[in-house]
Amino acid sequence: MSPIRGAGKVRGRTFFVSTSGLLFLAPVRCRTGELVDLEIFIRSTVSIRCKARIVGEGTPYQVDFVEFASGDFKAWNDTLLDLHRASIKRW
Secondary structure (H helix, E strand, O other), rough: OOOOOOOOOOEEEEEEOOEEEEEEOOOOOOOOOOOEEEEEEOOOOOOEEEEEEEEEOOOOOOEEEEOOOOOOOHHHHHHHHHHHHHHHHHO
């Protein structure tokens, strides 16, 4: 996975995560079609790295995943499955 050149790191907040993308809020302006590098922390010491394309401008931004770092797609899917199982147990 090659890095995307840009303005550096920015903290944001994710919402509505899925296997194909997510929504996020960030204090920067992004344009539709722009590629961004994401590092998504699934625990305080565990993160997933990927490239994503901005497909919807606004608040929040919508992105579709383009490429995951080696092994991170499986970790992402496993995390989503764990979240889904936990939500089912609450019902």
